[in-house]
Amino acid sequence: MTLGVAGAAAVYTLRAADDCLVLSHRLAQWSSWAPTLEDDIALTNIALDLLGQARGLYARTAELDATGRSEDDYAFLRDEREFVNCLLVEQENGDFATTTVRQLLCSTFQLALWQSLTTSTDEQLAAIAAKAVTETTYHRDHATDWTLRLGDGTAESHERMEAALATLWPYTAELFESDAVSQEASILGVGPDPESLHPEWHGYVTRVLGDATLVVPQSTWKPSGGRQGLHTEPFGYMLAEMQHLHRSFPGVTW
Amino acid sequence: MRSKGQIEHDETDVADPRELEFQALIDSDQRIEPRDWMPDGYRKSLIRQIAQHAHSEIVGMQPEGNWITRAPSLRRKAILMAKVQDEAGHGLYLYCAAETLGVDRSELIDLLDQGRQKYSSIFNYPTLTWADVGAIGWLVDGAAITNQIPLCRCSFGPYARAMVRVCKEESFHQRQGFESLYALSHGTTEQHAMAQDAVNRWWWPSVEMLGPPDTESTHSAQSMAWGIKRFSNDELRQRFIDMVAPQAVVLGLTPPDPELRWNEERGHYDFGKPDFEELRRVVGGDGPCNRQRAAHHLKAQEDGAWVRAAAAAYATKHPAASAAA
Amino acid sequence: MSEETPAPLWEVFIRSKRGLAHNHVGSLHAPDAEMALRNARDVYTRRMEGVSIWVVPSAMITASSPDEKDSFFDPAADKPYRHPTFYSIPKEVQQL
Numbered sequence: 001m002t003l004g005v006a007g008a009a010a011v012y013t014l015r016a017a018d019d020c021l022v023l024s025h026r027l028a029q030w031s032s033w034a035p036t037l038e039d040d041i042a043l044t045n046i047a048l049d050l051l052g053q054a055r056g057l058y059a060r061t062a063e064l065d066a067t068g069r070s071e072d073d074y075a076f077l078r079d080e081r082e083f084v085n086c087l088l089v090e091q092e093n094g095d096f097a098t099t100t101v102r103q104l105l106c107s108t109f110q111l112a113l114w115q116s117l118t119t120s121t122d123e124q125l126a127a128i129a130a131k132a133v134t135e136t137t138y139h140r141d142h143a144t145d146w147t148l149r150l151g152d153g154t155a156e157s158h159e160r161m162e163a164a165l166a167t168l169w170p171y172t173a174e175l176f177e178s179d180a181v182s183q184e185a186s187i188l189g190v191g192p193d194p195e196s197l198h199p200e201w202h203g204y205v206t207r208v209l210g211d212a213t214l215v216v217p218q219s220t221w222k223p224s225g226g227r228q229g230l231h232t233e234p235f236g237y238m239l240a241e242m243q244h245l246h247r248s249f250p251g252v253t254w
Numbered sequence: 255m256r257s258k259g260q261i262e263h264d265e266t267d268v269a270d271p272r273e274l275e276f277q278a279l280i281d282s283d284q285r286i287e288p289r290d291w292m293p294d295g296y297r298k299s300l301i302r303q304i305a306q307h308a309h310s311e312i313v314g315m316q317p318e319g320n321w322i323t324r325a326p327s328l329r330r331k332a333i334l335m336a337k338v339q340d341e342a343g344h345g346l347y348l349y350c351a352a353e354t355l356g357v358d359r360s361e362l363i364d365l366l367d368q369g370r371q372k373y374s375s376i377f378n379y380p381t382l383t384w385a386d387v388g389a390i391g392w393l394v395d396g397a398a399i400t401n402q403i404p405l406c407r408c409s410f411g412p413y414a415r416a417m418v419r420v421c422k423e424e425s426f427h428q429r430q431g432f433e434s435l436y437a438l439s440h441g442t443t444e445q446h447a448m449a450q451d452a453v454n455r456w457w458w459p460s461v462e463m464l465g466p467p468d469t470e471s472t473h474s475a476q477s478m479a480w481g482i483k484r485f486s487n488d489e490l491r492q493r494f495i496d497m498v499a500p501q502a503v504v505l506g507l508t509p510p511d512p513e514l515r516w517n518e519e520r521g522h523y524d525f526g527k528p529d530f531e532e533l534r535r536v537v538g539g540d541g542p543c544n545r546q547r548a549a550h551h552l553k554a555q556e557d558g559a560w561v562r563a564a565a566a567a568y569a570t571k572h573p574a575a576s577a578a579a
Numbered sequence: 580m581s582e583e584t585p586a587p588l589w590e591v592f593i594r595s596k597r598g599l600a601h602n603h604v605g606s607l608h609a610p611d612a613e614m615a616l617r618n619a620r621d622v623y624t625r626r627m628e629g630v631s632i633w634v635v636p637s638a639m640i641t642a643s644s645p646d647e648k649d650s651f652f653d654p655a656a657d658k659p660y661r662h663p664t665f666y667s668i669p670k671e672v673q674q675l
Contacts, residue, residue, distance in 0.1 A: 021328075028322050028331075031338050032315040032550070035558025036586075037346045038607055038618040040315075044339040045621050051332050058328075072327050096561045138620075145613060152571065153564025160560070238323075245326045245384055252441050254327045254434070289645045343622055350606045353588065359608060360585040416605070423626070562583060565610035572611070 008184035009122065010065035011084065012191055014074070015181075015227055016113065017057030018085035021075055022235075023106055024050035025242060026093055035096055042142060046103070049135040056128040063124075076246035080236050081229040088171040090226070090235040097150055097160035101168050103143035108204050109175050111136040112197040121189035144208050151212025158213065165209070166217050173222035175201070181227075280481045285411035288354035296480050300410050301355050302371070303482065305362045308348035309373035312366075313547050315341045317381040318390055326384060333430050334387060340427070344420045351412040367552045375533060376463045378541030385438050385445075385452035391431015392505075393453070393460035393498065399424060400494040401464060409481030432501065439506045446506075453502070454510045461525070462533040464491040470530070492522055499523045588637040589615040591622075593629035601633050609634075 027047035034040035058071040089106055093099050114136050117129035150157040178195040186193040206216055225231070246254075272291040279286060286292055319338045325331035349359040365371040376394055381387065402424070405417040438449035465471060465487035477483035485493075495514070502509050513526035535541070586608040592601035604623050609615035615634040623629065643651050659665045668675055 025323065028335055031319045031322055031335065032312075032342075033554045033557070035554075035561035036608065037312070037342050037349075038609065038614075038622060039558075039561075040342045041339055041346070041625075042618065042621040044335055044342070045625070048332060048335055048339075051328065051335070055328055055332075075328055076326075096558070142617065145617060149565045149568040149610070149614075150561070153568045154560070156560050157564030157567075241323050245324050249326070249442070249444065252445060253437055254330050287645070289642065291645070339625070343625065346607065346622055347605055353606065358585050360583070419605075559583060562586065562610075565614065566584060566586060569611040 007064060008181045009188060009190045010061055011181045012185035013057055013061045013064055013122075013125065015084045015086075016191075017054050017061055017074065018083050019089050019106075019110070020050045020054035020057060022083070022085045022238070023089040023102075024048075024054060025238065026089065026091075026102075027099070029093055030099065039096075043099075046139050046142065049132075049139065053128065053132050053135070060122070060124050060128065072246065076243045080231055080239055083231065083235070083239070084227050084229060086171070086174050087223055087226040087232055088168065088175065090232060090238065091168060091171065092234050094164065094167070095160055096146075097157065098164040098167065100143060100146040100150055101161065101164040103139065104147050104205065104208065105168060105172055105175075107136055107139035107143050108201050109172075109194075109197065111140050112200045113192065113194070116192040116197065120191055122191075125190065140204075147208055147214075148212045151209070151214040161212070161214055165214060169217045170219040170221045170223055174224045174226060177224060177227065179227065280409045283407075283481075285414060286409050287411045295476070296482075297355055299477065299480070300413065300482060301352055301357055301362075303477075304348055304352040304355075304413055305357075305365070305371050306373060308345045308352060308362065309366045309371060310377065311341045311345035311348060313373040313377045313551060315345075316547055316550055317377055317379070317543075318387055320381045321384060321387050324384070325387075330434065333434075337391070337427055337430065340423050344423070347416040347419055348413075351410075351416040354412045363555060367548070367555060369539075369548065372537065373547075374463060375536040375541060376459050377547060378536050378543045379455070379459055380543050382455075383448050383452060385435065385448040386456065388431050388433075388435035388438060388449065389452035389456040391427055391429075392435050392501070393431075393456050394463065395424065395428040395431055396498055397460045397463045397494050399428060400490050400497065404484035404490075407484060413482075432505070435507070436505055449505075450507050453505075453507045457509050457511065458528055458532075459536075461491060461495070462528045462530065464494060466530055466533065495523045495525050499525075586610045589619070589634045590637050590640065591615075591619045592633040592635070593619075593623055594631035595629055597630060601631065604628075606637060 024047045027043050027050065030043045030047075031040065034043055054075075055071050058069075058074045061074065062069045062071075088102065091098075091102055093102075111133065114129045114132040117125055118133060120126040120129065147161070151161045152158070176194045176198040178193050182191075182193045182195075185191050186196075209216055223232075273293060276286065276290070276292055276296075279290075286296075315338050318334065318341075322331065322334050322338065325334050349362060352362060353359060362371065366373065376397075381390070399421065402417055402421055406414055406421055408414045408417065435449050435452075438445040440446075468474060468486045468488045471487050474483060474486055478486075499509070499514060499516075511526045513524060515524055517524045536544070539545075587610070588606055589609055589612075590606050591604050593604050594601045607615065607618050607622055609618050612634060616632060619632045619634050624632070655661075
């Protein structure tokens with residue numbers, strides 16, 4: 001399946017949608033595995049918010065790219081190379097520290113994006129963003145609270161957070177990459193060029209990490225490619241698991 | 255005929271005015287609250303039952319959670335996530351109800367992980383296809399609701415209140431299961447076959463879920479007198495069958511019980527004898543998934559230990575966070 | 580296994596809508612007040628049940644003892660003159 005009439009607005013929206021779906025799926029994998037019942041419930045709440053955001057964005061993408069695809073067509077019938085989420089969201093859950101760091105990095109980015117999208121010239125995107133801002137504010141607060149507790153908790157939790165940061169930090173560069181699609185979207189007033197979100201993101205994340213007695217890692221490695229459908233290996237397994245049932249029964253109603 | 259000794263013994267028993275007052279409260283359909291005096295047996299019996307109920311909710315997350323990452327549509331995925339999440343919530347409400355009796359949740363979870371407290375045997379069966387998620391919603395949640403509605407009037411206040419909340423939230427669980435199964439049974443031939451297969455596998459375990467027959471139920475009589483239990487296992491089982499048998503017709507699925515038929519005279523459905531030997535085996539630990547479920551729960555507990563320790567350490571270091579936020 | 584100290588228990592009170600008082604809805608465990616509040620939001624307001632939440636450490640609650648209930652509550656029983664139904668009003672007065 002190809003992107004159809006792939007206007008910048010459509011691709012731009014699809015990127016945000018894929019980010020939400022993939023992150024939601026990863027968080028949902030925590031179900032029945034969280035450190036406490038309270039956290040199990042909290043992680044699922046976040047996953048459900050993200051899934052709702054993804055569904056809204058897929059619906060809008062279908063209108064923008066004029067393919068008339070359903071949300072399930074986007075989620076279940078595209079191959080790896082057609083997914084345009086960033087690499088950070090697809091990173092495996094690892095331990096609770098890895099998930100916490102991923103949540104801090106992602107939700108801070110997403111909140112900045114949603115806030116900016118509330119003034120999108122695309123009214124539907126603006127409406128989705130208005131709802132998502134409140135949800136994502138909570139996601140960021142949740143990630144912040146846990147970052148503080150794990151960073152400044154025990155020696156073990158601190159070490160695990162350092163390791164998680166070292167693993168995930170390199171993937172943050174990709175979040176702010178500017179390309180033809182994002183520049184076009186920005187010119188059209190559809191949404192911000194992610195580059196412009198970096199100062200706010202960086203300010204918040206470094207402040208929280210500092211409060212959590214954690215040091216921002218240095219990395220020269222800046223993996224990239226997600227927005228062009230070039231993903232990490234574990235992502236293929238995630239999709240295989242997510243899509244196999246839907247694809248085993250083509251065209252049926254569930 | 256009772257011997258004189260027994261009568262004297264009874265008289266010393268009833269001589270305790272607190273016990274009289276306790277039983278009078280129950281007999282007048284009032285609720286017992288945590289700080290009220292209560293017989294030791296009542297307290298122990300409740301802790302055992304509420305804990306087992308809570309464990310069932312928690313372990314019950316596993317078989318359905320098994321399909322979250324494979325749900326065939328985004329709509330079904332959202333529903334399933336919300337449902338499994340509710341089960342975590344219900345487990346939590348129930349642990350809280352048990353805690354009002356002077357135990358801590360972590361003690362109860364340890365007892366579960368040590369295999370010293372049980373959970374419902376139903377969760378020791380595997381979910382092999384997507385249709386199992388629907389069958390669990392329809393049959394297992396159906397049986398659970400049958401059991402839980404009378405518990406909303408249980409004599410112990412915190413348990414009854416937790417059950418009111420659980421029942422309110424659960425009303426969507428059985429519906430979503432029915433709807434999902436209905437979509438399958440009215441879908442393609444392959445989908446219908448998947449639904450029928452799931453019902454074939456979940457029917458009897460669900461019927462058995464309402465407990466051993468009254469003739470063999472060990473705790474029933476006392477639980478009834480204490481207002482913990484309102485109906486016997488067999489009464490609840492009949493109620494469950496009467497509810498789901500006509501629903502099966504609407505679903506277009508055939509329960510695997512050749513003896514299931516309406517009995518005009520009784521005003522109830524007749525049904526075959528469940529295999530209680532099988533129930534005993536599964537409760538005893540030899541179901542298909544007992545070991546897997548226990549290992550999963552234990553691993554989650556152990557994997558989370560450092561997180562809980564970190565949160566506690568942080569709270570000690572930062573008493574400000576412990577003050578009113 | 581659990582040598583770990585369990586996180587403290589908190590009682591949760593929720594105002595279901597503006598104009599109503601906070602009601603006790605249940606309890607939960609959390610290491611500190613912030614997390615207790617956050618957990619309460621996730622656990623007890625998944626279906627829009629609230630507009631405001633209080634959390635109180637369970638250990639901080641001082642409760643009347645059920646054993647004292649006679650001395651606490653019975654004295655109120657013989658003061659019917661505190662209730663409006665105690666008073667008889669001439670029929671001609673429709674509302675008072």
